[in-house]
Amino acid sequence: MPVYKYRCIEDMPEPWQHFGDRNVAQRFRAALRIARYAGPLRMPRGVRKFRSLDELAAERTRYEDARRARKP
Numbered sequence: 398m399p400v401y402k403y404r405c406i407e408d409m410p411e412p413w414q415h416f417g418d419r420n421v422a423q424r425f426r427a428a429l430r431i432a433r434y435a436g437p438l439r440m441p442r443g444v445r446k447f448r449s450l451d452e453l454a455a456e457r458t459r460y461e462d463a464r465r466a467r468k469p
Contacts (some may be wrong), residue, residue, distance in 0.1 A: 403409045447453040 445456075447456065
């Protein structure tokens with residue numbers, strides 16, 4: 398995101414969002430509801446090693462199937 402410098406406050410553009418507005422909280426709650434369903438499927442942390450490319454492909458297939466089944 399670029400950073401802009403202004404010589405005085407009058408040169409600054411109007412804010413695109415007013416924080417006293419109640420709609421901001423409603424939009425934030427809606428975004429959190431969407432993120433709950435759109436978030437990534439929980440995977441084990443760390444590096445996982447596979448003995449062969451076939452094992453890797455099978456794991457990837459299991460992950461993709463579980464992800465498809467999770468979508469509402």
